[in-house]
Structure formats: C-alpha cells, structure tokens
Amino acid sequence: MGWHKKVLRVNLTDGSCTAEALNMQWAAEYLGQRGLATKYLLEEIDPQVDPLSPENKLIFATGPLTGTMASTSGRYSVVTKGALTGAIACSNSGGYFGAELKFAGWDMIIFEGRALSPVYLLIQDDRVELLPADDLWGKSVWETDEILHRRHQDPQLRISAIGQSGEAGVLFACVVNDLHRAAGRSGVGTVMGSKNLKAIAVRGTRGVQVKDPIRFMNAVNEKKRILAENAVTGQGLPTYGTQVLMNVINEVGALPSKNANDVQFDGASRISGEAMHQPRASDGKPNLIANKACFGCTIACGRISKMDQTHFAVVNRPEYWGASGGLEYEAAWALGAATGVDDLEALTFANFVCNEQAFDPITFGSTLGAAMELYGMGLITDADTGGIALNFGSAEALTKMAELVGRGEGFGKVLGLGSKRLCEKYGHPELSMSVKGQEFPAYDPRGIQGMGLTYATSNRGACHLRSYTVASEILGIPEKTDPLATEGKAGLVKAFQDATAAVDSTGLCLFTTFAWSLDDFQPQVDAACDGEWSLERLSEVGERIWNMERQFNLAAGFTGKDDTLPKRLLKDAAKSGPAKGRVNGLEQMLPEYYQLRGWDESGVPTRETLSRLGL
C-alpha cells in the first residue's frame, strides 16, 4: 500500500502509452521515488548513453507516502542521466504535481525515445493521451500552464513543464511544476526537451490508501507535532524560509562570493530573508508577501514575492507584477553572492525568470559568476556578450543574462553550457566552481569542511542536498560539530548521505530532517507500506541506493578522480571570517570516507560491500 502498483510507460518514439505493474520486489529494496526510479533507470539504460539521445530515459517518480496525510507529502523526483553532468540525475520537487500524479493512480511515469514533433502528456486518471504541442513549443512555463488550464477547462489540472531554455538545449534546464516549484538540478529539463516533451498535465481523483490507516494517522499526527514544535521547522523556515541562512552562513564565513573568490559577501544582509520582510524604499511594500506550502506540508517554507513595479527590470512589464515564487536561500546566493549583486529586486526578477523559463538558478548564478571573472580577466568581451558588461555586482548583467539564458539566445547560449564547459571554452577550466560538471551551491567548503566531502562525493555532481552536514556543523542538528574540523566528517557525510537517500525515496521532504531523524520516518513508512519497515531496513535501503547511484556513475565512466573539488577550494585560503586562512581538507576526509563506505582506494565498492547490500 501507499502504491497503486502501476507504472505508466510512455514511448515517445511510437506514441504509445502503456500501464504496467510496478516492480514490487524493487519497491521492497529501494522504497520509491529516488531509489526506485534509479533502479529502473539502471536496469533499463546503458549508463554510457548520450544523455540527450533517445536512448536515455526520463522518469517521474512518486514515493509511497506521496499524496498521503504525512506532512510534506507532495514530493516527486525526476530521474535520468543528467544533461549537465553525464552522471545520475535525480531532482526532487514539491508543489502539487507529484501528489496529483499519485491521485490519478500512477506511481511513476517512464518516458523513453523521442517524439518526432513536440508533444505533451495529458493524464486524467486512467485516461492518458499524448497530444501535439507544436503550439506550446516556444512558450514559457507560465504561458504553457495558462494555455493548458484553459484548453482543458480545468483550473485544478496540475502541470509540469519545460520552458524555452529546455527546448533550446540550455544544459541546466529544469522541470517546473505548479508555476514555481522545480526539479531543479543537473539538466533534467534539458533531457525532457531533447525528447520533444513539453509538459505533463495531470488530474487525479482516485486518491491514495495506506496499509494501516489508524496507525498511520497516529504516527503522522505525532510527527507533525514534532515539526510544529521544532525551532527550525516550526519557526525559522515558516518565517524566513531557507533564506533564514543568508546572514548566518555569511557570518560563519562560508558564503562563497564572486565565483568563490571570497567567503563573505558584504551585500549579504541586503539579499537576506530579513531583507525580504523589510518595506522597500520605493513603494513601502516588502518583497515577501506570503508563505506558501507545497502539498501536504505543515512547514510552509515557500516564499511568495511581489516585485517593485518601478524596478528597472520590470518597468512596463505587468506580466512580472503578480505574486510568484520568491527567493530560496540557494537561489539568492547564486543570483546574488556568486555574482556580487545585492539588488534584491533584481535577484527576485532573475528568480522569476528561472521559474518562467525553467532553468536552475544555482548553476546559472555560478556560471554567470565564472563568466564575470573571465570578463574581468578580459577573456570574455563585450563582443561576446552583445555589449553587456559582465561586471561583478551588475544587476543589469544578471537580469539581462537571465532572460537570454531563459530563451537560449545570444550569450545566453554560451552561459547555457554551464560553468565547466564555459570555462574550458575560455581556457580556464579551474575557474568553474563545479564537481562532476555541476556547480556547488551556497556553502563554502573552506568554512564548512564537511561540505567539501559532500560536494566531492555527491553522486549527482556538487550539491548540498545529498548530505547536508551544514545541519550539524552550523545548526547543531542532530549534534554540533566543528565546521572547521575535518575529523569525523567522513562518517558524518556517509550517515547524512544514506539517510537522505532513504528520505528522498519516501515521498516526503528532506527539510523535515531539521526536526526528524530516520526514526521519525520509520513508523510512517511502516504503517503505510506493505511489509515490515524497521529503522535498520530503512538505513540499509539508503546505503543501497547510494551505492547503486555510485555504480551508475562508475559505469558511466566516472572514477575516484572525479571525487574532487575546484582547485580554488583546495588551494586558495579563505580571505576573511572565522575560516580565514583555511582551505578545504578533502584529502584528509576522502580516504576515510572510502573506507567507511566499503569502497577500495580508487572509490569502487568492494565485492563484499555490494553483496552485503544485495547489489
């Protein structure tokens, strides 16, 4: 239970949509969502395929608790081989789409092949149709959303789509659902675009059932109370969203600024969660107008912002005057600190455009930061940029480039390659702040040592959401560790990675882990799903998933040599703050990490490890 035990397979090449039984053996071993979809992908594609070829597959997967009354049950993941990275890609999104897919009676959709011309998928419970999308091609996510709602006369249709960036092949295009919730990283939207798939529209009326409803509700209610009473999930996140972190991380000297040249940003307070609450000088209104929850979420960290209508980016452009998804911490960091821009409204605009045209603000901001450094070095010129000066701190550069990337036009095409390819193109690969092709976000590993190992070993390329040791190193969750120490971080990272892999496979949100440990997920999973789900079993599932993802990457051609960090983090000492004078001590952590993982010295899981995990 928790499942409908039904997978929708959509072959875009021949246009067929078929229902098939969910592999319950795999569900028992990989739980759902991230784990289960990755298992399907690994079984069904050659990890060496070109991510943008028809041979790659694209999976939209819910978890067993998606659409239930468990708090934060609105999650789904998009799993594929990443366009940006060539590694396993698994991007998690909230909003309402995932739960709606489940309500329609589907646990997962597997897209394969490539449509001859643009299509979208319409799901109304059992009724599934691939429909022509020629008229939607070239439209933004927002326009697509409006057109499909009107066309199908159903305001409650939930829509997941790509924007123009994904059509144009911007390598970090994402999939945006419900206007501003994103499966954001690794270019999952680029893969969707390469398949000529514009959107999925779903309406479900079948609902979800769980194994033991009474026990489930008891567990759910108890765990909701824990979220409500916790300082982070009960107060910090609802009040400031993830942006609660901007000033905190800046103070600890772990806010990578201007392409990680610095670890503190003097404009941090102006782009912080606190700043979003402040009335603006121009119109006296704050940037933030409301909290927004995803489906089922009792935390409500989502930000809804309205722009200053007189801001240069939106003057006479009323399409940007309405309320929409506001800045999350990592987006604010990327669009702001990474580029040196401290104009909150310009950041909000760029963030709107990221949603409107569906591309990843983290990679975009970091790539723009690298381009600004190259521009400062005279390697990128006005001739390249179409006359736009890419100076650090330029809000105009930020907003204009966001729009160009959004449409995949002009210099936006070059930025659309991501920082790794951009910096290679201009002869300075070391200036790309990326690992396995993906840019790291808003936590500088010189100031938070564990995040160095997190980025280096993240299976989807640099990412904070694979082992958020910031929780321990800065916030003291579940216990405080020293952010500047490397000792013990290998074990911390492994524990976070395994637990996160399990959490990402439940259908619930990782942000609950500020208040919950796996102990809190266990009774909810156990009451909802067939079989017995002990804590040990959940932990093992997490570790199994992590190793499976590793196997995918090894088969795709990655090696232990890719478990590294940009030279800047390893060589250039932090210039200010508590971490002043430090670099990241990856070499002290990595061997221990391999050992704890049961991997050999080159980072390959040993036969014993694989057999212990049943891989």
Place this chain on the structure above:
Amino acid sequence: MRYAIIGAGPTGVVAAETLRREDAQAEIVVVGGEPEPAYSRMAIPYLLAGQIEEAGTYLRHSPDHFDALGIKCVRDWVKGVDSNTRRLSLHSGETLAFDRLLVASGSHPVKPPVSGLDQPAIHHCWTLQDARDIAHYAAAGSRVVLMGAGFIGSIIMEALARRQVKLTVIEMGDRMVPRMMDQTAGNLIKRWCIAQGVDVRTSTEIRRVVPDPSGASRYLVQTAQGGEIAADLIVVATGVRPNVEFLAGSGIEIRQGVVVDEYLQSSAVGIYAAGDVCEGFDWNTGKHSVHAIQPVAVETGRLAALNMSGCKVRYQGSLGMNVLDSLGLISTSYGLWQGADGGEAAQLLDEANYRYIKLQFDGRRLVGAITLGFTEHVGVLRGLIQSRIDLGDWKARLTRDPSRVMEAYLATIQ
C-alpha cells in the same frame, strides 16, 4: 384563519409547513387528487431506473408527518374556486371554505397533435401511475420511442436507458434540450447520447402512430421525414402546461398560468399562486413567465405561505436553472443563457471531451451560463448571477478563461 392549498406537490407541502411554522393555530388543508402520499415528480425517473422504491419518491418520509403538524390532507380534485364566497368545490361534491388560498396545482403534460396517441402502451411520464405503466412495458430489450428530448424527456431517457430498452428519441427541435441548451451544447449532448447507444433523431416530427401490421412490434411510429420506427412502448414528453382549467370563471387573472404580483398574490385578494402553475416575475427580465422547475416550486411555495400568513416578503423573481444528467454527461444552464441584449459571451469548447462552458455577461455582470461536463461548485454560477455582483477586472479574466468562475466568485464576493 383557514388556509387552503390546492396541490400536494413540493410547492403545496412546503407552503403548508411554512404556514404551520408561522401560525400554530391556523386550520390548514391541502387538497390533492392523486392517491399516493405527497410525492416528488422529480424522483420518478430514479424510480423507473430502479434506483429507488416508490416510497423513495415521497416528499416526507414519516407517515404521520402531516398529522403531527396538524395539516389536513384531503384526497380530492378541485372543480372550481369561488373567489367571492371563498369556497372550493370539490369533485366529490363537497365544498371547502377558506380565508386564504394557495393555488399550487402544478402542471400537466400535453400531447402533441399526432394521431394514434390514444392507445395502450403510450404514456406520459408524469405521475406514479405513469411510472408503473411504463415499467410494465419497458422490459429490457423492448423497443421504446421517446417523443421529446426536452428537459423532462432527457431525464426520462436516462431512466429508460438504464432499463436496457432499445431506445429511440425523437425531437422536433434541431438539438436536444433546445429550451435549456444552445446549439453547441444541445448537439454535443446528442452526439454523446448516440455514442452511448441511444438512437437520437432531432429535427424530426412524428406524423402518426399506427399498429404494426406485421405484428413484430406493437406500433410503427411514422415521421414526417418518411421514417418508420418500431415501438412496443411510446413515452410522450413533449411539454407541460399549468393546471388552470378549474379556475375558469373564478375571476382570477390567467395568462399561461396564474398571474401573480411580487408577493405571489393573484388578481384576487387573498388568493396566491406558486410553483409550476404560477406566472410570476422572471428574475432576469422582470417580465411575467412560468418557471416549472423544482427550486422555483419550493421557493415560491415558501414565500407565498409567508405572505399569506401576514409576513410580507417580496419575491425577487425566479431564475431559470436546470441540471441534467444525460447518461453520465452532466449539463447545467442558468438565467439568460441565450445572452442579454447588447451583452457579451465568453466560451471554452472542447468537443472531443464533451466539455463546454459559456458565460453571458451584461456589462460587468454575469447574467446567464451553460456548462457541460462540470460538476464542481456549479452553484456559484447562481451566486454570481443573483448577487448581481460587479465582476470588476474578473470580467476580463473570465472572458479569457471562463472555467475560472469559482475564483471569480471568491475574489468578488468573499
């Protein structure tokens, strides 16, 4: 005070109960000729479809409901009304004195001028007795011709289809439910019904009904267009008319129905009318018209009773509204669905999926609507129309996407 109510349908029953609430001492008599306890014609199709028993059509389910309220039920037909002496004369020869009278005599089905309709196995579907007769002939597999695809015909169609008869529907108009649906919707409903296996023929006129000489079926139904349709049972649903014949000579003004003022009082002081028989103000146009629909029946019954009891309440006029389930396709229409003079319309149409919504505006007010395939929150269309709310900028938004009526309602009214 002696109150008499002519008619034991929903209007009469609601009126009697309202009178009792307002006046604990009054003498209240309800006169109705049908042999069964007060029942709802609305429920008959569900009886025919086998979803409920006869008792399920009863308006009140407690057997001593009226006794307990001290409401006297007289089973008789009214032959005449003397507004001067304030007496009813009954079929049985009795007379009944009243101080105030409510005419809630409802309406009756009419037969079209077609020869051969006065034979066995040809029935209206109006009374419980009709339902029993139809049930008798409408066995699974029998050939049934339904004359008329108006609102009532269409509801009966659903019931007959559920009895698994071989069904042909003949409608003179150029579409189904022509008085409730526009061309687009009426034709979509027709297409839908045909797809569900019902033979629907519009723009078709029946000339005569003759016995089937071959004996293979009971009748042959001959159309003006030259067709012949075999039938074992013919159900006639070609319209209803107010029951006003017995009021001849009463001095009460009658046009189509009993003409009433804004307090539902007829031209004769102390004599009121409500429900199908009453010709009151149309909410949209302000002109007199008959609205033979359930919501109007109970609303006017209640209001007439309040006025009769001395609590003066003005009636704002009746708003036409209908909801129809045609073999699973649900449609509604409200108010000026044909549009207001000088008004504007907005619509969305998805023919392949039988979805349609059309809104009619007069300035920035909503005055009418048609929907097909919508079931959620349709009532707000009534709310938007009857509140006469100024839609403000939601007029433009609704023009762009008429399916956003619920949001328009919440944004403008809440």
Place this chain on the structure above:
Amino acid sequence: MMRSLSITPAKCTGCLQCEMACSFEKEGVFNPARSRIKVFLFEHEGRNVPYTCTQCADAWCKNACPTEAIQINAVTGAKEVINSLCVGCKVCTIACPFGTVNYSHATGKVIKCDLCGGDPACAKACPTEAITFIDADWTGYQKMRGWAERTDTQSSAQA
C-alpha cells in the same frame, strides 16, 4: 452554543491538509477530489482560500431537495445529506448559490460538509489555524450570510 467553521484565508498556506483530512474522515481515502472543503489557490495574488459550506440559515440545498435527503442535524445545526434518500438529481448543486454541494461521480449522490458530527476533521488538521471550529457568533461567516441576503430570491423581509 452551536459552533461553526471559521476560515481566515490570510493564514492559509495552501497545504491542503484539510482536503485530505476531509476525504479521509468521510471516505476513508486520501483524496482531495472527494473532499467537502476545497482550497482555492490565487497564484498571482499569493492567496489561498479554503472554502466550504457555511451551514447557512437559508438552506437552499435543503429547500430544493425533492426527496427530503438533506436534513438538519439537531445537535450541530449542520445540513446533512441522507445518503439513503438522495437520488442524485443534483438540483441542490445548482440551487446552492455558494457552490458548496457537489455531485460525486463515485457514489452517484451529492456530498457536502456535515461538520463531521461536531468535530470537523479539517479544523483539526489545519496547521496554521486558518480553519477553526468556534462559537457560531464569532465566525467570519456573518459576511457570507449577509451576502446571502443580498442575493436572495427567497426572502427579503420588509419589517
């Protein structure tokens, strides 16, 4: 003292816990499509509006019902659908000017809020107190009821 649901849209985050709680309480399944309460999302205004029956005094649905299938619960004051009497004619769905009675394809009958017999599941599930169950006199429903009088074809009594 009778109690009623009080809704404060400004506190609503759009999590839809109320819809799930309602469908679970009334139908034993997590399924917003079967909920008697519905949250409307105004994306461009950043506003979420929970919406359900106010158990209005006019009881348009009850009056319009041809089979006495909507009755008043003497304890809670709620207008309840009596399933055994409802024939699914849908007249109440077009008669209720608030749009809070809906036809359920799954059951062939109408569904509406019945206050869960006096302990509404939606209010219990709401994490932000956007929906509370309080003494009737205190509810924001007065506004809606006032509106009901404006739209009224039933009664506008002249004192």
